[in-house]
Amino acid sequence: MFKNNFYYLWFIVLLILSLVLFGISLYLGYNSYIYLLEYNLYLFNSLSLCYLLFLDWISLSFVSVVLFISSMVVFYSMQYMGWSSYSSVRFLFLVLLFVFSMFLMIMSPNMISILLGWDGLGLVSYCLVIYYSSMKSYMAGLITCLTNRLGDVGLLISICWMMSYGSWHFLFYPSFFSEYIYLLVALSCFTKSAQIPFSCWLPAAMAAPTPVSALVHSSTLVTAGVYLLIRFYSLISFNSYLIFVSMITMTLSSVCALFEYDLKKIVALSTLSQLGLMMMSLFLGLSELCYFHLITHAMFKSLLFLCSGIFIYYMNNTQDIRSMGFVCMNLPFTTACFNISSLSLCGIPFLAGFYSKDLIIEMSLFNNCNSFVFIIFYFSLGLTAGYSLRLFFYTMVYNNNFNSFSLMDDNLDYMKISIFILTIFSVIIGSLIIWMMNFDLLFLLFPLYMKLMTLCFVILGMWFSYESFFFDKLFSIKFYLFNNYMWFMYSHSFYLHFVFYSLSFNSKTKVLGWGEYYGAMGMSFYLVKLSNLLQFYFSGSISMFLLMFMFWLMILV
Template identity: 45%
Template structure:
């Protein structure tokens, strides 16, 4: 019993200590401009070496420090959230294995060694999504793991293509990759792997479905681990995309994902899915920054987003616990009167997500928007940026109206309050990150100011769009609740926008039928067809016949001798 209730505390202290160590190492490497690459040669194959590589630079140390800091808070939070769970130890070990897989991916500059973390994330995420053993969790876990397998196959094909370059340490080759031949295919495969892991269109359906996992897992997945792996891989590969043709496709896909997620969140009523769609929108912001050639800004936003998104999910977990395990925001309301601490943390995370000035999200998000407005964007991409920014603030204030303010809509009278000191204390550390994390990281990563030249109207455009989105999200929902149901008059639009443009349907029912049908035909024709006839089964039958003949010959059968003599006579007569 002692082990069960103290494991979260021991894990938190251990990871927090490692986090502080890696943070100071990051500062040391950043100031000294030091990069250390460690290679362990495992197998030599022709002229290629299969090595286990580790890279230690300021970027890997800083990201590792952030992952371990958030993980320590989440594990401490889990001690209160998962209290009373019969499989508490199993849950903690799975989360620790999940953190280890992400850490292995962060310090791997080699496509073969990166598989240790890449496949580990996919496998452990499946085990965590199906943690609550019911049909919904099983379906969500299967969708998650099958979607991520597409990216795993892309990484395996990338390993095959990189064999032609003489090694798999991509940090040595990214600068000289062209857009033609095998090198161009390598770029497309890396982008495909990142799109599946970071849930970009058309692989977006698994991200809201993964909400079937426990809330501490959601806080970890959506802040700094699973979904950020694809963005981190693109950041490492970013020198290969400079002046490349693939950036146009990447920009369009990321902006469409950003817009689709923001639009869908305005019609969603599940608390955790709204926050998941906000993660999807912010992932689109990061990848669009990479497609603009701003990998440093994308990494900056990756760090700041992780801080307030983990806090937002932890607040959602406390709210769900208090309202009787409901996740429908229409069953909440007026929670700020009963849960002041949680409401304060949640508002802080929400405002940081909106890019409110001088919170963590402002420093990175506003910088990306200004850099994008200063770039040579076409009108469609500019419009998607413009609308996505407004939609983010709109669904945030809609969430605030339905859950924290408004009318008290709980169906039963319950005891609401910030009762769990353990969960509230774990959120305080992330609260400080959401408050000052942006400015601190800004000073560290960008010690010199960036030169941004914009007109006054373009400079204040993000702020004006945010204010307009806040008014629309708050006032229109007050009107829709107090008056008639306006959504019924635009039912078709609501269905399309609220269903993520039918992507869950395509990814599950229709997509599964098509893919399984194609797979069955290939299995019949290839595995059970020609490859079986000329492959393993055919070779087996040939060996059986050959061994039977050898056995007859070893028995010195008179019949065999007579047959052999007869065949010999026939051959001689045929020749002569």
């Protein structure tokens, strides 16, 4: 069976690479070593074009985490997507191209190679989102790709700006470049990490296959912006207003998840909430804790997506959580793994998410934030526990509304093995990293009520979620639509399209393709017209040539 199986081969390769790079990162971190590998691609006189690799414990450990999750996703996809057909092999190589683009972005301090990886992530994610070739996936891929294009524009402008300074290696000359360049890079990272107002592409990208969602929304595409900001962290003087952007993102996604019924969209909105938490910790000056939460979040969020994929796989492609009651009776092992990752997301003590989230919240109390930031921080923390309990209630406790359980089984297969390995890491990765990075040496002194505040708000959020289950007669339908459609962010994009369309010169003819009219189609139309006109003149008599000659001579004189 494994003779011509590319999935099995690449699973072994990615897993071995991950373990080797993790060992090297421990060695570099222990000895505080940094290696710079420079390779000359082109050398001519004084022009030198070189490729640079920046190896330190941060880049290598993050690459090892990405490769480890990719290996589990590839092993999972061997059963989920099939392994012998042409389309499944194409899917595998698209995933590998996606991982390679992430590798390019992580390992290099050169803005050009960062743009190559950044662009590769955007383009390959478009190919993966439209993999099912339906109209819904096509529209979702278009939203994803075009929103990420905005970030590419910001990076292109910063590259052109850096060109005037003579080098694209931003780590070599940190005080030489203008700080506005770094601010432009930070705003570009907002598009990849789906912060407000670029958030609407993240739930839309759930049209992709579930293994892609597990990879994209845990450790690659959405975390690319956060990782790049961690890299640029010492060079940027962050504005305090950016904290409010990440706070709005946290609250928006958590509230919207309370009104959503699509399983994958709820998990995607929880990813958006955690991205807001990471950005907020970064803007508060806690870059190392932000990186810590980035790694732990990648582990339990990939597990959450893969368990959701198994539910969808065995329930005839049903993603509505109202049809999933009593899944635990037929899929007990998958349900246990799903609940472990969900509890880790809530920050329940001694799971992976607890160590990073608790440290971020407690360290943020030392940063002299005002009471508004304090309240919103804890409120969004409670909402995280709220939508996690709601998800548990609908999928495990609520009455079953599905038709048949005849195809459900929980036997050991490739999907179960991969989620079992990720479950082990979702439990132990937090304590492992807190010992290896020496975060356990931090001594924080709080009064008892402050120390118990986090746990109290988690319990309050669960209670609020239980009470909101009986709110269906309390508000009008517009309130639920307002929250279910991400505070009408899709409508805002349609409104902007309407404004630009009404202001365009072509609006009188009521042609919907005004972008094509002023773009490639219009240019080609007028080029053909001009070509026909010139051909008509050049095929005429000599008198026409003489007439044109006299005309241009008079203009020149």
